[in-house]
Amino acid sequence: MTLLAGDILRLAARRAPNRTAVIDGARTIDFATLDQEADRLANALHARGVTKGVHVGVISSNRLEYAIINFAVARTGAVLCHLSYRSNADDVAFALDKVRAEAVLVERAFAHAVAAARDRVPTLRHVVVFGDEDDHALAAFTAGRPAEPPPVRLVPDDPLCITFTGGTTGLPKAVVATHRARGLTAFAAAYEFAIDETDVMIQPAPLFHTAGMCIWFHPAVLIGATSVMLRRWDVAHFIELVERHRVTALFMVPTQLGDLIRHPEFTPARLASVKKIGYAAAPMPPALFDELRRHLPAVAFTENYGSTEGGLMTVRPPRLAVDKAGSVGRPVLGHELAVVDNNGTPVADGDIGFIVARGAACFSGYWEDSEETVAALHGGWLWTGDIGYRDADGFYFLVDRAKDMLILGGENVYPKEIENALYRHPAVAECAVFGIPDGRLGEVPAAHVVLRPGATVTEAALIEFCAGAVARHKRPRLVRFVEALPKTTVGKIQKNVIRAAYWPDAAGAR
Helix, strand or coil: CCCCHHHHHHHHHHHCCCCEEEEECCEEEEHHHHHHHHHHHHHHHHHCCCCCCCEEEEECCCCHHHHHHHHHHHHHCCEEEEECCCCCHHHHHHHHHHCCCCEEEEEHHHHHHHHHHHHHCCCCCEEEEECCCCCCHHHHHHCCCCCCCCCCCCCCCCEEEEEECCCCCCCCCEEEEEHHHHHHHHHHHHHHCCCCCCCEEEECCCCCCHHHHHHHHHHHHHHCCEEEECCCCCHHHHHHHHHHHCCCEEEECHHHHHHHHCCCCCCHHHHCCCCEEEECCCCCCHHHHHHHHHHCCCCEEEEEEEECCCEEEEEECHHHCCCCCCCCEEECCCCEEEEECCCCCECCCCCCEEEEEECCCCCCEECCCHHHHHHHEECCEEEEEEEEEECCCCCEEEEEECCCCEEECCEEECHHHHHHHHHCCCCEEEEEEEEEEECCCEEEEEEEEEECCCCCCCHHHHHHHHHCCCCHHHCCCEEEECCCCCECCCCCECHHHHHHCCCCCCCCCC
């Protein structure tokens, strides 16, 4: 079954009109009212020329208005372009001009960036600003509009949204996905994460990211569960919301889970309502997973693997958390994966190669970038950029990102292996391993390390610890202790930012 994105909400409103759909601070809204507000905004936009094929930007934290905007724009047939709320004026100008946006809806806290960028976006005709609970700008914009769908003919293969890649290397790319692709992702996620209408699901991942919107929020709406909005990642506030609303399901990245259990206000009792935790977007250190299971033994942990381009691709169910430890799972419904060599030829189970995927949930291409589209989608497969292997049971294991691999004297070395060793040291809270130039070997491993509060260890001791855990030649040659690691808005460590200081030119920083 394939739904248009707007129908995900419409069907939930018909099934459970009075059930709470979204909690945002002191505001709550049921599914029927959310559906009506989406229709009113869709008609208000449609009357101003936002019709099928028009590109519309949105810049917002996780809040009720984002939910309304998401479904409203889907019903107009326009393409919603999700921008990070961390975007500065240059970022906004680049993104909106790239997609030739004709309108943008922006939270008042971020409107200054749009104002500063507006002269550099000649296609931009409408800017709609909305604010906090006592700011009724969006209601004024939709006043008098009917609570019924606008007269637009849509099919599942029409483009739904553009999501900008994280930009960890170079300029971000504009990923185009259809109603069909994101609808299939919602169905797969609801099934694989075992979500049901009794769940209360907090939304800590930014909605401008595929993980937040398509892998967690869309499935919540599809199944009729309640979503609690978290506008910014703040551990103490997160714990308070989980406790107050009796949240049952979380979707987080491992760095957030580490922040959570190490926070002074965390106690297992305050998360007693939580039954399900899904996690993805970054490798889960084995030591952290062991710690999580000790603190939260009743929680079902589901690991998944996905991307902006591929959506949700694999899931490892909770029952195999131990037996298939280290695996990201098997392909979800509607996806096919393989491991291939440089030529696209499948390799034997257990052999390391490039992970590729295909299925209707994959993206359509990069907006007006045929060269990058062909590089990512060729031979009928999406080349994910990840290196890994499949075992004899069909489970996939990620070894590392292809761009993070370093070549030490002609041998491939994978930083993730060294990072896993570092995480086993009791003093290490976070780490990032990367290559630095070496006159004899080409490049050698180095590490930036964040220590646990109150912990002490010397550089020499950590290097020697690693030498005992991995082959000695893979040990870091340099360890630098830092207060924090640079990260994207979804918690991915930006190794390109760290590497850049060690390489004499941008090409070396990869």
